[in-house]
Amino acid sequence: xxxxxxxxxxxxxxxxxxxxxxxxxxxxxxxxxxxxxxxxxxxxxxxxxxxxxxxxxxxxxxxxxxxxxxxxxxxxxxxxxxxxxxxxxxxxxxxxxxxxxxxxxxxxxxxxxxxxxxxxxxxxxxxxxxxxxxxxxxxxxxxxxxxxxxxxxxxxxxxxxxxxxxxxxxxxxxxxxxxxxxxxxxxxxxxxxxxxxxxxxxxxxxxxxxxxxxxxxxxxxxxxxxxxxxxxxxxxxxxxxxxxxxxxxxxxxxxxxxxxxxxxxxxxxxxxxxxxxxxxxxxxx
Numbered sequence: 001x002x003x004x005x006x007x008x009x010x011x012x013x014x015x016x017x018x019x020x021x022x023x024x025x026x027x028x029x030x031x032x033x034x035x036x037x038x039x040x041x042x043x044x045x046x047x048x049x050x051x052x053x054x055x056x057x058x059x060x061x062x063x064x065x066x067x068x069x070x071x072x073x074x075x076x077x078x079x080x081x082x083x084x085x086x087x088x089x090x091x092x093x094x095x096x097x098x099x100x101x102x103x104x105x106x107x108x109x110x111x112x113x114x115x116x117x118x119x120x121x122x123x124x125x126x127x128x129x130x131x132x133x134x135x136x137x138x139x140x141x142x143x144x145x146x147x148x149x150x151x152x153x154x155x156x157x158x159x160x161x162x163x164x165x166x167x168x169x170x171x172x173x174x175x176x177x178x179x180x181x182x183x184x185x186x187x188x189x190x191x192x193x194x195x196x197x198x199x200x201x202x203x204x205x206x207x208x209x210x211x212x213x214x215x216x217x218x219x220x221x222x223x224x225x226x227x228x229x230x231x232x233x234x235x236x237x238x239x240x241x242x243x244x245x246x247x248x249x250x251x252x253x254x255x256x257x258x259x260x261x262x263x264x265x266x267x268x269x270x271x272x273x274x275x276x277x278x279x280x281x282x283x284x285x
Contacts, residue, residue: 031148038155038179043143046155047136049182055132057183060218062098063254065091069247070123074112074240082110092254112237113230116202121169122191127209127246128221129171129187131159138162144174152178152185164193173206183219185211196233203230205242214251221248 038046072084087104108115131139144156154176161170173189188208195202205228212222226244 030150033145033147033156035145038143038146046143046177046182047141047157048133050177050184051131051133051136053181053183054130055134057218057220058130058132061220064214064220064251065089065254066220066251067103067247067249068124069249071245072110072115072119073243074110075243076241082108082112084108084110084115096254112240113242118169118191118195118202119204122204123244123246126169126171126191127207127224127244128248129175129209131171131175131184138170146179147176149176149186152176152180154178154185159189161192178219181219183211185219201232201234203232205230205244207244215253220251223247 037043067087067089070084070086073080074082085104085106085108086102088100088102091099091101093099138161139159140162142158144158147154147156157175157177158173159175160172164170170192171187171189172192173187175184175188176186177183178185186209188206190206191204194204205226207224207226207228209221209224211219214220224244224246226242228242230240230242232238232240
């Protein structure tokens, strides 16, 4: 029995405290990076296959409802001195149009930074980064090697945009591709470009996003964490310690047999299926 199946049975059969201890231990078992070349497949074939899988993933995720919980904090040492919080459910109307139903959004207490349109765009679209076959031509993709990530053996790639077009956002960093499913299971890097203008500095932290297998086939984003210091050149606050935590939960395939409520109206969707739980937050710290 391979380890990914064992971990699934652990979640079902064992007490939560014991499972959490096992998961915390697994998170520390990141293997050394090996520069060994792939066997039985070329690097280009891996890129083409994972990009095709990413396109399937992107199309499939558009058929799922889920909840996204966003928390952005600034810190003075270990003390939180400001927070932006938003929780929203991604759903669809009867015509399949994407909807976001905000369920919790208290007044922001951030004072050292503010949430820009680029920040909100990145939280929704680039932190759960997807690199499909339609987009690989925009990026330089460099094979780095192979590495064990928890129970998964992965191919590792560094990616960066070839050029940066005006008013367009990109990802730059590293991705891990499971050598069994050839799907991206982890991304780590930052969104680019940073914006530095005379009266407008908009900087973005480094982050890591972990994915979890849903319905036994798709690796969907489960948890994103950023913990970084932004170095501004101007303004009252020039070094800002920022932390972001984003959780993606309650994935359910959208259909037409039961209903959910959006702004007082019922929206049809399929009944939920048994599923893997998202990674425990403690596992990913």
